[in-house]
Amino acid sequence: MARQHPDWKPDLLRMHREEIGLTLEEAGEKLRDIADRHGLNIAANFQTIWGHEKGTVYPGPHYRRGYCRLYRRNEAQLGFRRALPGEDAPVESALAPASAERKLPDQPHAVRQALSSIREGTADVDIEALRNRVIDAWTRRSTGGNIDGPSVVLVGGFAGSGKSEFAKFLGSLTGWPILDKDSLTRPLVDQLLIALGGEAHDRSSELYREKVRPLEYRCLMEAAWDNVDCGISTILDAPFVSEFSQAEWMQRFHNRCRSKRVSVATIWVECDSDSMREYIEFRGAARDAWKMEAWEEYLSTLNLDMRPQGPHFVVDNRLGAAVALVDEARDVLSGGGL
Structure with a gap:
């Protein structure tokens, strides 16, 4: 050991x-x-x-x-x-x-510490504006106020990177609903793969990538637009690996948000390969079986230096550092002590 x-x-x-x-x-x-x-x-x-x-x-x-x-x-x-x-x-x-x-810090300080995990991924984003918008949503929510003008936050990253934990934290602060791709589409995706002659938990074959994945993400995005059209800020939790890699997709997304007067933030959660493997193994999901069986082959398909095209933020969760700050903030907000 x-x-x-x-x-x-x-x-x-x-x-x-x-x-x-x-x-x-x-x-x-x-x-x-x-x-x-x-x-x-x-x-x-x-x-x-x-x-x-x-x-x-x-x-x-x-x-x-x-x-x-x-x-x-x-x-x-x-x-x-x-x-x-x-x-x-x-x-x-x-x-x-x-x-x-070990004394618990005050709540605004703990929230800002957790949000300090977010940093500029490109020079054309305003980190303080994003942090202040999240803190403003948390403050207004905790005092019963309302927020004008919806936001869409895309939280992406490779499997096991900690993106879902970070998305949940943002949702708990702001009260904005989280649309998790797997929760939203997994039962349908599993049955569609079977109907097409594949396996329910397959996420690595050409069948999944070419026939099923596009529909999966389309469902996710359509649900997001439904929220936005009702003036509801929304957090999207999905890998977004292919989408973030395409400048055209990112530009179309930003253009559509701009046409709806919606602010947008793209967040990429980075993580080291050992930590990702540990978390994937720990959660024991059936859809991850191939990754575990052929880890080196799977890892060879990942570009760990990848960053989204266009304006974006980065959360450094290597060795679980960002999730640790999130846990600290949750404890402070809940009043948890020893």
Whole structure:
């Protein structure tokens, strides 16, 4: 296990647990509470936590997110991985000053910290305008106000990149409905593939790409236009790999939004291949079976340096860094504590 995670320092988990005076059983109880708040798949007991602290079992993605919330640290500070550029480095000691850092920040600060994951992907976008629009929607929603002028936010990225988590966070802040491609079309897509002589969970064949995928995205976009025509801002959650790669598609989309006086934001969630594989394996979806069976072949089809054509923003979720900030903001907004 250590060879697979050379930067892992499991002793830091025990150090932080003991610093705040938790037993293994108490830590498990708090992790289960955190799982309930964040929708995480955690069934923590003292044996599991002991295994994590002794270094015999590397925690899965939901456990790592739970530990980050419990100890108010990021994954690098808890010794799970190396720090990203600009990210706080691992905490080697847990002395008294660290306790103050675990105090929940005020809500606007936490929201802005989570939104700081979004950065300019091209020079012709206004990052502050997007952040302020999201914060304004959150503020008005929390005080019962209304927002004039709809927005469309496209959140795209490769499978397992964390795009759905980020889209859900934006939706929870703004109250804007989320149209998830899979939730919206999966039952129909599965049956259509079968009717055409394919397999229900196929997402890699020419049959899917040529006959089914265009209809899948058409359904998603038509549902979005229905919302926009009613003045309802909408967040779209889908890979958008082919669409974002086509300058013509992007231009047509922007033109249509402009004709409807709709503001638009295109967000690309980037992630490293190891983290994507871990999340895909963790969710265990039938549609991902081929990816897992032929990971290197699948990975060879991805351009990890890809960026959308035209104006866009980028969320850096390498090693789960952006999702960790989202979890922090959710805790602050819900008043969750230790």
